[in-house]
Amino acid sequence: MRRNTRGFTLIELLVVIAIIAVLIGLLLPAVQKVREAASRTKCQNNLKQFGLAMHNYESANGKLPRSRPFDLAGNRMSWTIVVLDYVEQGNLERLYNKTIPWNAGSNAVTGRQAVPTFMCPSAPLARRAAAGTGTALDGNVMGPLDYLVMHRLRNRFYTANGIANPNGTADHNGALSQNTETPLQNISDGTSNTLMFLEDGGRPNWYLLGRDQGTLLPRPEGFGWTDPDGAAGSMDGTDSTTGAINGGSGTGRCIMNCNNDSEPYSLHPTGINVGLADGSTRFLPSGISAATFAALLTAKAGDVLGSDF
Numbered sequence: 001m002r003r004n005t006r007g008f009t010l011i012e013l014l015v016v017i018a019i020i021a022v023l024i025g026l027l028l029p030a031v032q033k034v035r036e037a038a039s040r041t042k043c044q045n046n047l048k049q050f051g052l053a054m055h056n057y058e059s060a061n062g063k064l065p066r067s068r069p070f071d072l073a074g075n076r077m078s079w080t081i082v083v084l085d086y087v088e089q090g091n092l093e094r095l096y097n098k099t100i101p102w103n104a105g106s107n108a109v110t111g112r113q114a115v116p117t118f119m120c121p122s123a124p125l126a127r128r129a130a131a132g133t134g135t136a137l138d139g140n141v142m143g144p145l146d147y148l149v150m151h152r153l154r155n156r157f158y159t160a161n162g163i164a165n166p167n168g169t170a171d172h173n174g175a176l177s178q179n180t181e182t183p184l185q186n187i188s189d190g191t192s193n194t195l196m197f198l199e200d201g202g203r204p205n206w207y208l209l210g211r212d213q214g215t216l217l218p219r220p221e222g223f224g225w226t227d228p229d230g231a232a233g234s235m236d237g238t239d240s241t242t243g244a245i246n247g248g249s250g251t252g253r254c255i256m257n258c259n260n261d262s263e264p265y266s267l268h269p270t271g272i273n274v275g276l277a278d279g280s281t282r283f284l285p286s287g288i289s290a291a292t293f294a295a296l297l298t299a300k301a302g303d304v305l306g307s308d309f
Contacts (some may be wrong), residue, residue: 039121039267040283043199047116047147047275048079050197053086055184055279063181067174067232078102079176080151083122094211101135102226107203108136111226113143118225120146123201126217130204135231142224145231147275148160148200148262151178152234153297160237160252163289167168171234172298175277178232187277188300195296197275198284199266203230207214207260207267208243217261233262235297255293268271284309 053128058064069078077098084093095110102111123146153172158165166172175187175196187194203222206213222230236245237252243259246252256264256272266272271285274296284293292306 009235010176014252033091036268040078040273042093043120043122043146043266043268043273043281044160044281046120047273047281048142048279049087049117049273050083050147051277051281053083054196057083057087058097058184058302061181063183064176067149067176073099075184076228078137078145078226078228080145080225080231082224087189089115089117097224101230103135103137103223105136107226108140111137111142111224112140115143115225118143118145118147118203119303120199120273123145124205124212124267127203128205130220133220133223137223140198142201142204145220145225145227146201146203147197148230149176149197149232150174150235150264150297151176152233153294154234154236156246156248156250157235157237157252157290157294158252159248160246160268161294163291163294166301172301174233174297175299176300184277189295189298191278192276192280193296193298193305194277196277197272198264199268199272200233200260200262201265201267202260209258218283219261221262222260231309236263239243239264253290255290256284256293274303282309 008151015211028083030181054064064155065079065082067079069079069082071077081096084090087136092110092113097106100107102299127144129141131141155169162253175194176182184191204216206215206217208215221227238245238254238258240254240258244258246260246264257264264272271283274284275281289306292309295303295305
């Protein structure tokens with residue numbers, strides 16, 4: 001006997017494909033959200049490691065280091081150098097030559113090493129090669145640093161945002177100062193109320209308002225974890241329309257994610273990760289008020305945090 005077999009019709013096949021496409025469309029955003037949540041957690045864990053490293057350094061030395069410490073020859077170096085031993089990178093610390101500048105000789109080679117603790121998974125893996133520095137860095141991709149010490153809050157940030165400056169018209173130091181070492185007890189605003197680290201991701205690739213500009217940062221800095229200028233900076237605020245850094249013109253109302261040129265910036269969609277001086281970490285939403293953010297950046301201004309923290 002002959003048995004009749006019936007296959008799928010074209011319409012049935014198209015319906016099945018359409019159903020699969022709809023399911024993929026529903027699942028993909030969920031997968032991306034889970035992936036981003038994991039990346040954000042990893043970022044926070046890196047900041048936690050920095051906080052613990054700084055506390056171990058302070059226990060051993062009685063003070064926190066400068067944001068840009070001096071090496072044995074009087075050259076500025078990155079704060080990352082002094083904590084390498086405390087984040088299980090002692091071998092790299094021993095390779096770093098503290099008698100020559102960070103961008104010369106063997107240090108320019110050591111700085112090419114990518115250190116996972118210094119990188120946020122949400123930031124791009126591919127970074128552009130250094131250029132325009134006139135040093136041994138040029139033409140080389142340096143090991144990225146997606147985090148920043150904000151060692152100064154400028155008065156122009158207060159002015160742009162209509163906030164009263166507790167120090168008149170003077171700038172404020174952060175938890176780490178560029179010019180002095182800081183005992184923890186000198187952070188009189190409280191270590192749980194003061195930022196020590198925050199995200200500044202993607203450098204030296206230049207990002208404005210969520211878009212890679214296809215070039216390096218306009219200033220020759222941000223070239224990885226050995227770059228003292230790229231590891232610490234001052235808070236100015238940026239223009240929320242153009243991303244331009246506030247130069248005193250009063251356009252510095254954007255707090256985060258408008259420009260990664262030494263301003264708070266992450267590749268997370270709704271805010272940035274920060275590390276506090278007590279070693280804890282938080283995720284700050286992009287809607288945080290300028291007054292609260294200013295209070296978080298100052299170490300001994302006597303200001304009070306808002307209810308949005």
